[in-house]
Amino acid sequence: MQIIVVGIGGVGGYFGGRLALTDHRVEFVARGTHGKAIRENGLEVKSIDGDFRAFPYKVHETLDTIDAPDLVLVCTKSWQLEEVAQQLAGRIKSNTLVLPLQNGVESVEKLTGHLDPGQVLGGLCKVISKIDGPGIIDHFAFHPQVIFGEVNGERTERAIALEGVFRSAGIDVILSDDIQLAVWRKFLFICMISGMGAITRQEIGVMRADEHIRALMETSGKEILELAKHKGVGLTEKDLENAFRAIDAQKYHSTASVQRDLMAGRPSELHDFNGYVVREAEKYGVEVPVNAFIYYCLRPMEAKSRAHE
The missing domain is CATH 1.10.1040.10 (N-(1-d-carboxylethyl)-l-norvaline Dehydrogenase; domain 2)
Structure with missing residues (x-):
């Protein structure tokens, strides 16, 4: 699976880093000195569950250079979602899945304002982590977990397949039948x-x-x-x-x-x-x-x- 992780902060850095340890083609979107450091030295994750270093397939400066992924994991701040959705429109396939992991309750609505609602899943994560310097993520509290699901609560084949992708990365994941x-x-x-x-x-x-x-x-x-x-x-x-x-x-x-x-x-x-x-x-x-x-x-x-x- 080709996976794009947008926003390599505390959330995207930890879960994106875990995914980058698998055989899936995982690419990051990270700007400035943070992106440069990851590009040159990989992503260092200091974690209470064990430190690791991950090397994504590619690190993009912007979404302009991504190429039709199967999954987009959106880990930006909530107020950046609409801009991300606008940039993704026209750059993803008709069957690309988009999974937001923000803390707010409007993530799906912000994305579906610019993307096909059928492509957007609902989601959240549990982790306390932050950028600790260019190319470095510090996971310092909380057991990491991803909870996601279809907006209508159905247990679809694509959702089950995505659950397997997270599990393959050693990520604790729950496929919810009431993600709202x-x-x-x-x-x-x-x-x-x-x-x-x-x-x-x-x-x-x-x-x-x-x-x-x-x-x-x-x-x-x-x-x-x-x-x-x-x-x-x-x-x-x-x-x-x-x-x-x-x-x-x-x-x-x-x-x-x-x-x-x-x-x-x-x-x-x-x-x-x-x-x-x-x-x-x-x-x-x-x-x-x-x-x-x-x-x-x-x-x-x-x-x-x-x-x-």
């Missing part, structure tokens, strides 16, 4: 800690131990449950309990990518997390005061970071 619900469950967890971490500028261990911050995180989660109910997504109080179990299981010094990006003055996925909750809540007449407070307090920082792009 799976995506929202992760969104609930991420959204509860991301904006709050950026507001407080504290590690997850500090936030979960502070009764007042913890209560605010819980209220923000309940707001997301209410929004999900209006959107026909089956999130429950049990999912909120599980989200807190995941929060309590994180290493004390963990932080979310939105927090790290905003604190570093980089564009973040704020608009796709708390911002998404605020925008959708307005459509359904749902009150989301905690998410709104987080979003509107952080929005000037986000605007400043994008002005400097």
Whole structure:
């Protein structure tokens, strides 16, 4: 299988690196010094599960030079998806599969705005990793896992085949029959800690131990449950309990990518997390005061970071 991995950051670097260890033809799209380092020395992955170095078949600077892959694994930030979709249109085959692994809940919609909906799968991943320098990925927490599935929940031959590709790379994978619900469950967890971490500028261990911050995180989660109910997504109080179990299981010094990006003055996925909750809540007449407070307090920082792009 010919696989293109777009975005060789923490997510694309780890899972793309694992795939590049197989016999599949795996190509990366990575720019600048990061791409140059991978091209010259391979991709070094430092992992709590064991370090490895992977050598992709080719490293592209842009999507302009890719050639009709069988699978495109999109591992960019959520706000970059529409641009990626526009660039992919006309460069992929009619049977190419496109699998996004972002944290937001609009990934499929953003891609299908420019690509054939029949080509797009739903997906998410679980891993905490980051770029540690040009050509280097640091996987420092969380058991890596990919969860994906057909948007309509069918268990198709192509999905089963793709499940086998991930397994051949030693990747823990789940083929879901309700990928929308799976995506929202992760969104609930991420959204509860991301904006709050950026507001407080504290590690997850500090936030979960502070009764007042913890209560605010819980209220923000309940707001997301209410929004999900209006959107026909089956999130429950049990999912909120599980989200807190995941929060309590994180290493004390963990932080979310939105927090790290905003604190570093980089564009973040704020608009796709708390911002998404605020925008959708307005459509359904749902009150989301905690998410709104987080979003509107952080929005000037986000605007400043994008002005400097």
